[in-house]
Amino acid sequence: MKRRLLFGERMLLGDGKEPFNAVIPFRLRGTFTLEHIRRALAQIQHKHPWLRALISYDEKNVPWFEVPETPVAIPVRILPRQSENQWQEESRKEWHLPFNYEKLPLIRFVWIKGEEVSDMLFAFHHCLCDGGSAMAFLYEFLQVLDNPSADIGIENPILGIQDVVPSAILKSRRQQMKAKLIGRLAATAIKWIPVNKKAVERQTDYLIHWKLDQKVSKQLIAYCRSNEITVNTFLSAAVLQAFKKVKGAAAFNKVSCPVDIRRFATQIKEDHIFAFGLMIVVSSDHKLGFLDNVRSMQESVERKTAKLNPYMTMMVMESGHDALNNFTKLLKNGKSSNDCMFSNLGRIQIPHQYKEFTLDTIFSPSVIGPLGNTTTLVTSTFRGEMDFSLVGSEGYLPYVEALAIRDEVMKIITLQLEYLAVS
Structure with missing residues (x-):
């Protein structure tokens, strides 16, 4: 195979x-x-x-x-x-x-x-x-x-784009031409975007980990539900505000948020081994108060998410393999344009009690690679506790600033939950 x-x-x-x-x-x-x-x-x-x-x-x-x-x-x-x-x-x-x-x-x-x-x-x-x-x-x-005799099944693996994009779309001449046109335009633009001769020196990589206890995690979820916003958008707003507070004018006011492709492409099952993802970028309106800003961001997130088209995105990318080197060079050597990537895995649906052992905790995943700004915040919730892993590199975000951003995020959470308690 x-x-x-x-x-x-x-x-x-x-x-x-x-x-x-x-x-x-x-x-x-x-x-x-x-x-x-x-x-x-x-x-x-x-x-x-x-x-x-x-x-x-x-x-x-x-x-x-x-x-x-x-x-x-x-x-x-x-x-x-x-x-x-x-x-x-x-x-x-x-x-x-x-x-x-x-x-x-x-x-x-x-x-x-x-x-x-x-x-x-x-x-x-x-x-x-x-x-x-x-x-x-x-x-x-x-x-x-x-339990070694447990039946976990056999995966029917994804063997190519044809197993993700519906045949009617993949074989549509109109869709094929559209994908190639967008791909050629993107490839041409990428070729002419100026980049540095060398990538930023990453220097020392680090990991900062922390948790919210069950009580605070529950309060935060309740706060978001009562205000009809998602935890993801709340935390994105908190992260953007924290970067603004710590870095001032050097902050970009942009956070990249991965969106699970499985929400749109039902051909990709929960247990498929697959790496393709979608992305949206969110920003804050610093003229608004925190809650009004989060509500505005939530509307923006919903608009951007609704416009995501995983099938066309895949077709465009698959038409551009010859532009891969230029695209990689842009990501490595281009100027950073966002503060960080923020990924919320949500509530992890894995049992904690087994016959032979107990799953005490799952720490949020960490990931780091060579394609530009390494600053990444991943959060997940297991057994009612929100868990955070902040990954970065001294060359992009100094460790002392990362600690200050973590502390500022926690201050924002505490302050908003105090408002909820008073109201």
């Missing part, structure tokens, strides 16, 4: 020399054996062909996912658990460790082994899949780790 990488996957893969890795850490209470872990990993590999895939190149130097006849097991690294925050150090290590994807799968596993508590990490190349897919195979891993 094999398929050519899509445009977005090739962009994330790059030349393979610079990692673009994502890490999902989680904490289990219980006792485990390496045999049980390897068996569970083998079972999720058996379900998902692309978790077994290597990458090969054809005569035109185009990369392909290719599943070998004899599967290569997911590599496992084991180390003794010495502290509560050790998973953060290991996450940073995994960011910087390239995948030898011509010989090994694009995924690996880290077991920070304790007597009663273990922290575990899935690290994977971002070209393999997105956070939604990763949460699906994490849930399956936990199922078969607890």
